[in-house]
Amino acid sequence: MDEKSPETSTEANTPADAGPNNQDSPEQQNRSSESGNPAPPAIGSAGPIPPPPVAKPRIGETRPATGDESGQGDGEPGAGSGKRRRRRRGGRGRGGGQGQQGQQDKQDQGSGKQGGGKQGGGQKGKQGGRQSRRNQPVEAITDDGPLELDEETLKTRRGRERRGKPLGRYLMCVSVAGGATQIAVLEGRNLIEHYLSRPADDVSEIHGNIYLATVQNVLPGMEAAFVDIGTPKNAVLYRGDLQFDPEEVEGGGKARIEQVLKARQTILSQVTKNPIAHKGARLTQEVSLPGRFVVLVPNSSTYGISKRLPEGERKRLRSVLDKVKPAEHGLIVRTAAEDITAEELERDVNRLVQQWTDIEALVKKSSAPSLLYREPEAVFRFIREEFTKDYRGVMIDDRELFEKVLVYVQGVNPALADRIQFYDSGTESLPLFERHHIHEQLRKAVDRKVWLPSGGSLIIEHTEALTVIDVNTGKNVGKKSLEETVFRNNLEAAEETARQLRLRDIGGIIVIDFVDMEVRKNREAVATTLRDALARDKTRTQVFDISDLGLVEMTRKRIGEGLLESFSERCADCDGRGVALDEDLLLARPGK
Ligand SMILES: [Zn+2]
DSSP: OGGGSOOOSOOOOOOOOHHHHHHHHHHHHTGGGOOSSSSSOOTTSSSOOOOOOOOSOOTTOSSOOSOOGGGGGTTOTTTTGGGOOOOOOTTTTOTTSHHHHHHHHHHHHHTTOOGGGGTTTTOOGGGTTTTOSTTOOEEOOOOSOOOOOOHHHHHHHSOOEETTEEOOSEEEEEEEETTEEEEEEEETTEEEEEEEEOTTOTTTOOTTOEEEEEEEEEEGGGTEEEEEOSSSSOEEEEGGGOOOOTTTSTTGGGOOHHHHOOTTOEEEEEEEEOOBTTBOOEEESSOOEEOSSEEEETTOOOEEEOTTSOHHHHHHHHHHHHHHSOTTSEEEEOGGGTTOOHHHHHHHHHHHHHHHHHHHHHHHTOOSSEEEEEOOOHHHHHHHHHOSTTEEEEEESOHHHHHHHHHHHHHHOGGGGGGEEEOOTTTSSSOHHHHTTHHHHHHHTTSSEEEOTTSOEEEEEEOSSEEEEEEEOOSOOOSSOHHHHHHHHHHHHHHHHHHHHHHHTOOEEEEEEOOOOSOHHHHHHHHHHHHHHHTTOSSOEEEOOOOTTSEEEEEEOOOSSOHHHHTOOOOTTTTTSOOOOOTTTTSSSTTO
């Protein structure tokens, strides 16, 4: 997804903005009893019924996540809106965009369409059984059969081996238990990334999903709208993520959000960011479907080929794609397409076009809000985006998941299919995560304190608005000068900070308090080391210059909840504050 993630330079949380939420709450509370418009069927009457929200409270919430309606207004559309830069694609302004889609839906609703009434008879042979049961969301195609490649091609694609053992820097371990899938990525023996995913969860893990959604209310002052996608919390759609035909709306290309969207309007939208803590999911109307080699942009004239590919290769890819690209859809060609055969490209495009065809068919028989397309579970996404011959293996301890992943890789990357392996916990002496010392490393990764090689340490503290990393030197100063000792310590701290941010999946604003250094050259060297170390992180970061007080401010794009949040709950006794108050002293008459 790297080619199409939104260009947000600062994903920072500004403190919650009370204004819009307050203004918003009355309408939010009434959302399920709206009856002004006779046409829309009751919420949830058609389409998938979302599973009950996760009962577990999340850090950062002040009330349990029980899906109560009062939580609706917390989408916080103000966060970062002033700083967002949006990426433009060629598609806008072309006749057949979502503007028409929205109108079409309105007409459908106006004519008393009822999603539920179409159930049963709606199955069409054309769907090939893929989207078989009525109004089930379309799923990514991951099982369209093995890909045949000639021996010559296979040879160039295979990873390196030594004495029959695959070589590669990385190893992915996938462990399934208790309804959750954990994905651990090791570099050598070191755990560098970890994801916890709940595949059945259509509430928190919805990035990339496409919805037929209902606009709840438009907030002109925030240049945003709250949108009901059928999850407990409303999603947020910003002005910059709208797609409309300038000729169809008042105000043209400069139309304000309230000129484009109206409450209760049905729109097609896609999640670009999972809901995190109290913030709702973020949406875009620029829908796209990612494949392994290309991204399909439906109803668009976009045609982009990754600039990272050499000129000759771009030309070749273009000539192949010219033959398979449907005229009405756009394509973005990813760097992974380098040296890929025409057949592979064609299959990738066909899979996506089929998915889009299924989605369009589903739109016709669905009523908002409903889930139209569900991204495959985390392992597939990870393999689609990351899996190369740099991985010496993917170990999966669940037979069923292993078989599905194997079929997928045989279809998209057969030369590496033998690197997908089943780890049979029944016959192995140790569980997968223990075997690779992942549990041990995870435990360290939720500690406040991280030791540095020379005896110093980092203390990682989370606050509502930001994460603070305090760097300490060890007691043993040694025989070098103080400046030199501090400088070495800070260099270690810079490296370790980058590693910890990635492993712990810490996002938002981060402030690092390095130990004071007198020499300017040293300060700059520490900042450079931090930047270089962060460059290995695929998640976008931005580092500002060291301040007068020796602080480094930086941001890291927020992807998930963070490792600590995945494995913890806020302490009920102190509400996360970490102190026990002396209630006796606080009595009106102490000591009595
Ligand atoms: Zn406590």
